Amino acid sequence: MSSGAQTPGVEIDGILFDVDETLFDRRRAQRLVLVQMQQRLPTLLGHVSSEELSRAWTASDKATEDHVFHAGDLRAARDTRSRILLEELGRPADAESTGAITDAYLDLYAVVEAPIEGAHHVVERCGEAFCIGVLSNAYPDVQYRKLETLGLHDAFACILLSEEFGARKPDPSIFLEGCRQLQVEPARCLYVGDSYRNDVVGAAAAGMPCCWFNAISDPVTGSAKATIEIDRLSDLLLWLGLAAE
Numbered sequence: 657m658s659s660g661a662q663t664p665g666v667e668i669d670g671i672l673f674d675v676d677e678t679l680f681d682r683r684r685a686q687r688l689v690l691v692q693m694q695q696r697l698p699t700l701l702g703h704v705s706s707e708e709l710s711r712a713w714t715a716s717d718k719a720t721e722d723h724v725f726h727a728g729d730l731r732a733a734r735d736t737r738s739r740i741l742l743e744e745l746g747r748p749a750d751a752e753s754t755g756a757i758t759d760a761y762l763d764l765y766a767v768v769e770a771p772i773e774g775a776h777h778v779v780e781r782c783g784e785a786f787c788i789g790v791l792s793n794a795y796p797d798v799q800y801r802k803l804e805t806l807g808l809h810d811a812f813a814c815i816l817l818s819e820e821f822g823a824r825k826p827d828p829s830i831f832l833e834g835c836r837q838l839q840v841e842p843a844r845c846l847y848v849g850d851s852y853r854n855d856v857v858g859a860a861a862a863g864m865p866c867c868w869f870n871a872i873s874d875p876v877t878g879s880a881k882a883t884i885e886i887d888r889l890s891d892l893l894l895w896l897g898l899a900a901e
């Protein structure tokens with residue numbers, strides 16, 4: 657399947673993609689979900705301004721982003737975030753309210769339409785030229801449904817999720833497992849992701865080239881270097897020589 661490609665300074669046979677903020681616009685999705693959650697749960701959330709709800713959600717999300725939960729603890733992980741959300745809003749965080757928030761979130765988040773601009777086209781073009789896969793720090797119940805909502809679930813030769821594998825980016829072991837599943841040598845497997853800390857650092861530690869999709873001009877916070885940095889996902893096609901023009 658792979659034809660190989662010579663890009664400046666690196667030869668590529670395969671590509672592994674991050675999902676959140678790379679193919680899926682997580683921030684936009686969460687804004688859309690919060691609006692729908694207020695409509696679904698008027699007693700719990702109807703009195704809150706959208707700004708206050710957004711602030712509380714961001715706080716709850718940040719407070720739990722580094723928690724390491726495994727498949728058996730999924731519900732506990734979501735309920736912890738829901739509890740912090742209610743506490744941030746000054747609402748009683750009893751089990752019933754916490755559960756209602758978690759249920760609404762799970763129902764809405766995976767099916768909200770929020771692709772990154774150009775994601776479908778980029779994946780399609782890359783898939784015509786290379787072995788491609790997904791490598792994501794994510795919970796399987798939501799992430800597979802998100803890929804289906806994006807229309808991309810069947811586009812990849814492998815989908816590797818941290819909570820199924822047992823290690824999270826930036827641990828190089830999950831990058832090496834992605835290369836193994838894709839059957840591409842790490843040095844010839846490009847990782848495409850938006851996070852310096854997880855993606856650039858992790859790919860470098862695994863000996864992989866990395867395309868840093870840095871749309872929000874995050875600063876470099878370590879010694880690892882991306883092979884290429886882009887601010888539009890479609891620029892990946894230009895670099896790979898796959899753009900139409």
Ligand SMILES: [Mg+2]
Pocket residue numbers: 674675676677678849850851
């Ligand atoms: Mg990401």
